[in-house]
Amino acid sequence: MKAEKFYSEGQHQWFMVYDQEESRVVDSNVFALQVDNDTLLCDPGGFEVFPQVFSALVDVLPPSTIKQAFVSHQDPDVASSLPLWNACSPQITWHTSKLWVGFIRHYGALEANIQGIPDEGAELLMGSARLQIIPAHYLHSSANFHLYDPQAKVLFSGDVGAALLPVGHSAFVERRNLESASAFDAHIKHAEYFHKRWMPSNAAKRDWCERVAKLDIDFLCPQHGAIYTGENVKRFIDWFDALDVGRAIA
Numbered sequence: 001m002k003a004e005k006f007y008s009e010g011q012h013q014w015f016m017v018y019d020q021e022e023s024r025v026v027d028s029n030v031f032a033l034q035v036d037n038d039t040l041l042c043d044p045g046g047f048e049v050f051p052q053v054f055s056a057l058v059d060v061l062p063p064s065t066i067k068q069a070f071v072s073h074q075d076p077d078v079a080s081s082l083p084l085w086n087a088c089s090p091q092i093t094w095h096t097s098k099l100w101v102g103f104i105r106h107y108g109a110l111e112a113n114i115q116g117i118p119d120e121g122a123e124l125l126m127g128s129a130r131l132q133i134i135p136a137h138y139l140h141s142s143a144n145f146h147l148y149d150p151q152a153k154v155l156f157s158g159d160v161g162a163a164l165l166p167v168g169h170s171a172f173v174e175r176r177n178l179e180s181a182s183a184f185d186a187h188i189k190h191a192e193y194f195h196k197r198w199m200p201s202n203a204a205k206r207d208w209c210e211r212v213a214k215l216d217i218d219f220l221c222p223q224h225g226a227i228y229t230g231e232n233v234k235r236f237i238d239w240f241d242a243l244d245v246g247r248a249i250a
């Protein structure tokens with residue numbers, strides 16, 4: 001995997017770790033926010049890919065700076081690395097839905113400091129940054145959150161926006177081509193089945209689209225696939241809004 005810095009303003013920096021080498025497990029991204037020499041991980045990833053994630057991350061920041069981890073939901077590709085990170089840094093404070101705390105402890109590390117997020121969301125403080133934990137319930141998990149950084153205009157969107165891309169994919173949906181509609185159309189083919197099958201609720205989807213359309217977003221960062229930037233952010237929200245989800249019932 002590779003680590004790429006995609007936002008930098010003074011002591012406020014965002015990194016993406018992406019393009020997994022192991023293809024038997026679903027390709028996943030890990031995001032890291034460093035503010036004033038403290039680091040927060042977003043969806044730190046699966047047990048199996050921990051060595052890849054760790055080695056890519058140490059290229060760009062010292063692991064001793066990792067103080068917090070945000071876990072959007074309970075899935076193994078999101079959080080099964082918890083005991084390994086905790087062994088490296090018992091100082092990490094973990095944040096996940098209060099509904100998932102007791103389940104996530106099944107991954108191990110009973111002594112880890114896991115804070116439960118209430119259903120309505122919360123604020124998460126990181127150095128001088130004030131991040132917003134945004135409810136995204138049922139997308140796809142029953143208790144699910146996204147993380148918004150108003151300074152960098154980054155929305156970490158968990159499984160929303162996910163695309164299953166071939167090995168060697170880019171970090172961005174498309175930048176070379178000025179975020180053209182055709183680049184988006186080519187990308188979104190890799191996202192369509194995932195959203196139709198994994199997202200269970202049109203009502204939850206509608207609520208999310210309304211909530212997120214009000215945010216100022218430069219980077220929409222999913223846990224699988226590539227980052228949506230510029231015009232592609234609105235294109236994605238409009239595409240998702242129009243999609244009929246929960247298809248396995250049909």
Ligand SMILES: [Fe+2]
Nearest residue numbers: 073075140159
């Ligand atoms: Fe998931």
Ligand SMILES: [Fe+2]
Nearest residue numbers: 075077159223
């Ligand atoms: Fe996922």
